[in-house]
Amino acid sequence: MSPFSGHDDDHNAAMWPPGTVRLEDMAAAAKKDIILQPRPSTDPNDPLNWSLKRKYWNFVLVCLYVAMVAEFINASTPTWGPMNEELGYSYEILNDSYAAGCACLALGSLILIPFALKFGRRPLYLFSTVLQFALSIWSAKMQTVADLMLINVLQCLFGSLAEAIVQMTVADVFFVHQRGRMNAIYVWVWLACSYMGSFIAGYVAQGQGWRAIWWWNAGFFGVVIFIVAFGYEETKYRPNASSSLALDASSHSNHPDSSDLAQPVNSDDKMDVVDTKPGLHTQTKTDSAHDPVQGLEEGSLQNVHTVTIDPNIPRKTYWQRLAITTTTSTSGESNQAFLRHMYQPLVLLCTIPAITYAALVYGILVGLGDVMSTTMSTFLTQPPYNFSSGHVGLMHLPRVIGVTIGAAIGGPLSDWTILYLSRRRNGIYDPELRLWAIIPFLPFVPAGALMFGIGLNNGVSWPIIAVGLVLYNIGVTPINSIIVTYLTDSYRDVIGDAMVAVTVVRNSFSTAFIFALSPWIAAIGIKWVFVTILLIACVILMAFGVFIRWGKTFRYMFASRYEYYALRQYKER
Structure with missing residues (x-):
C-alpha cells in the first residue's frame, strides 16, 4: 500500500496501532x-x-534551563589549555574527565526520571538548577584532579535531565501537530548553547582567566533559580475527582x-x-x-x-500552580512502578524497534559531534594551527550557524510534512510520515564530517574545517529533532522511559568514543577514526527507509508490549 494512500481500516480506529x-x-x-x-x-x-502564551512561557523557561546546562557541560573544553598550565592536568586526564561526564549523562536520567514521573517535572528542574549553581562555585575554586572528576560526575548526573525531561514536557503541553517545531527548538537550544558555551568560554578564559567562566556561571544560575522557582509551572497533569x-x-x-x-x-x-x-x-x-x-x-x-x-472545575491559584511537587498516589502498586522505571527503559530499548532505532540515530550523531569537540580542543592548539583558547572557542561559531539553519528549516518542514501527507491519506496520520522530512538533510552529515575529519588530518586551512562544521550541524539538528518527535508521536504514554533509553545509548556512544579516542587516533590516525564512525552513522541513518516501509507493521507487532508498559506508567491522564 502506498504511504500516501488512505487506510484500509479508516472506519475501524480501534484496530489502529499506537501512534496512528x-x-x-x-x-x-x-x-x-x-x-x-x-x-x-x-x-x-x-x-x-x-493558552499558547502560557505554554510558550513555560517552554521558554525549560529552554533557559537547557541552555544553562548545555553551556556548563561544554564550557570546560576551552579551559583545558590553561588548566594544563596552572594545575598540571594532563590532556589524558582532561579527556577522561569529559568521558566520565558522558557516562554520568547516560546514568543520570536512568536514576532521576522516575522521580520526575512520580513527583512531577518542577522539583527536578528546580533542584537541578540549585545544584548547578553550587557546582559552578566549586568549579571556580577547583584545585585537584578529585575536584575535576567529582564536578564532572555530579554536574552531568543531574544535567542529564536536560536530555530526557524536555520531551516529557513537550508531550505534556503540546499537540501532535505542534511537537515538531517544539522539539526542533529544543535541539537547537541544546546544540547552539553547547557550542556558544565553548565559544564564549574561550574568550573569557583568554581575557579574564579560566576561573572567571565558572563565576559567571554561578551568577547566571543564581538568576535562573529565581526565574524557575517563581515562573515555571508543573506540566504533569494530575486530574482531580471533579475532572x-x-x-x-x-x-x-x-x-x-x-x-x-x-x-x-x-x-x-x-x-x-x-x-x-x-x-x-x-x-x-x-x-x-x-x-x-x-x-x-x-x-x-x-x-x-x-x-x-x-x-x-476550579482553576488553581498562582501559588497552587507553584507547588514544589505534584505527587502520584503512594499505593503499593505506585511504589513498585517507581522502582520499575529504573529498569523499564532498558527493557523498552531492547524490545521495541522504534525506540532502539531512535536511540541509535541520536547516539551516533551526538557521539560523532562530541568527538569533533574533543579533537578541536586538542588538535587546533597544536601546529599548524596553534590556536589560543579564544580561537578554539571561535571555531564553535560555525556550529551555531549550522544548528540555527537546520532548526529553522527542519522544525517547520517536519510539521508541514505530516499535515501535507496526512491530507493525502484522508486525514490519517502515521508517525512514519514525519521521517520523510529527514531525506533533504542526509547528505549534509557525511559531507560535513569528512570535510572536518580529513581536513584536520591534512592540516588544511581552518575555513574549510569551519565549513565542515556548518554542514554537519545543518544535517544533524533536524534529523535529531525529527527522530525524537517520531518517537514521541509513536509511544507518547511511555515517552519518559523511552527518552531515558535514548539518553543512555546517546551517552554510551560518546563515552566509548571519547575514552577510546586517544589510543584510537594513535593507532590509525584521526582521518580513519572519522571515516569509521561515519560509516557506522551512515548504516544507521539509512535504516530510516526500513521504518518508512515497515514502521507501522512494527507498531502493530509490538502494540501489546507497548500497551502493557503504558498501563504500568503512573496514571496521569
Whole structure:
C-alpha cells in the first residue's frame, strides 16, 4: 500500500496501532480542520488546555534551563589549555574527565526520571538548577584532579535531565501537530548553547582567566533559580475527582473563566485567546466527526477540533500552580512502578524497534559531534594551527550557524510534512510520515564530517574545517529533532522511559568514543577514526527507509508490549 494512500481500516480506529490518529477532519469546512491529538480533558488546569502564551512561557523557561546546562557541560573544553598550565592536568586526564561526564549523562536520567514521573517535572528542574549553581562555585575554586572528576560526575548526573525531561514536557503541553517545531527548538537550544558555551568560554578564559567562566556561571544560575522557582509551572497533569474527559463532554461550548485557556485551532495552527467577560460564551464549532478519531466512538458528536472547558472545575491559584511537587498516589502498586522505571527503559530499548532505532540515530550523531569537540580542543592548539583558547572557542561559531539553519528549516518542514501527507491519506496520520522530512538533510552529515575529519588530518586551512562544521550541524539538528518527535508521536504514554533509553545509548556512544579516542587516533590516525564512525552513522541513518516501509507493521507487532508498559506508567491522564 502506498504511504500516501488512505487506510484500509479508516472506519475501524480501534484496530489502529499506537501512534496512528486522525489528524484532520476531511469533511470539515475547506477540509483543513486539525483534530487535537491527544484529546485534552475538560479541566482548565490540564496543560493541554493552556493558552499558547502560557505554554510558550513555560517552554521558554525549560529552554533557559537547557541552555544553562548545555553551556556548563561544554564550557570546560576551552579551559583545558590553561588548566594544563596552572594545575598540571594532563590532556589524558582532561579527556577522561569529559568521558566520565558522558557516562554520568547516560546514568543520570536512568536514576532521576522516575522521580520526575512520580513527583512531577518542577522539583527536578528546580533542584537541578540549585545544584548547578553550587557546582559552578566549586568549579571556580577547583584545585585537584578529585575536584575535576567529582564536578564532572555530579554536574552531568543531574544535567542529564536536560536530555530526557524536555520531551516529557513537550508531550505534556503540546499537540501532535505542534511537537515538531517544539522539539526542533529544543535541539537547537541544546546544540547552539553547547557550542556558544565553548565559544564564549574561550574568550573569557583568554581575557579574564579560566576561573572567571565558572563565576559567571554561578551568577547566571543564581538568576535562573529565581526565574524557575517563581515562573515555571508543573506540566504533569494530575486530574482531580471533579475532572472529566473531553471525550465525555457535550459538543456545545462552555466558557472558561480566564484567558489562560486554549481556543480553537484552525488549519494554520493558530490558537487565538478570546477576550471573554463573565456571562459570555466562546464561539466553537459543533461539527461532528464523520470519521472515527482514535479514542472516540464513531458517530460521536464530540467536537474534536477545539478545547471544551468545564466551568465547574476550579482553576488553581498562582501559588497552587507553584507547588514544589505534584505527587502520584503512594499505593503499593505506585511504589513498585517507581522502582520499575529504573529498569523499564532498558527493557523498552531492547524490545521495541522504534525506540532502539531512535536511540541509535541520536547516539551516533551526538557521539560523532562530541568527538569533533574533543579533537578541536586538542588538535587546533597544536601546529599548524596553534590556536589560543579564544580561537578554539571561535571555531564553535560555525556550529551555531549550522544548528540555527537546520532548526529553522527542519522544525517547520517536519510539521508541514505530516499535515501535507496526512491530507493525502484522508486525514490519517502515521508517525512514519514525519521521517520523510529527514531525506533533504542526509547528505549534509557525511559531507560535513569528512570535510572536518580529513581536513584536520591534512592540516588544511581552518575555513574549510569551519565549513565542515556548518554542514554537519545543518544535517544533524533536524534529523535529531525529527527522530525524537517520531518517537514521541509513536509511544507518547511511555515517552519518559523511552527518552531515558535514548539518553543512555546517546551517552554510551560518546563515552566509548571519547575514552577510546586517544589510543584510537594513535593507532590509525584521526582521518580513519572519522571515516569509521561515519560509516557506522551512515548504516544507521539509512535504516530510516526500513521504518518508512515497515514502521507501522512494527507498531502493530509490538502494540501489546507497548500497551502493557503504558498501563504500568503512573496514571496521569
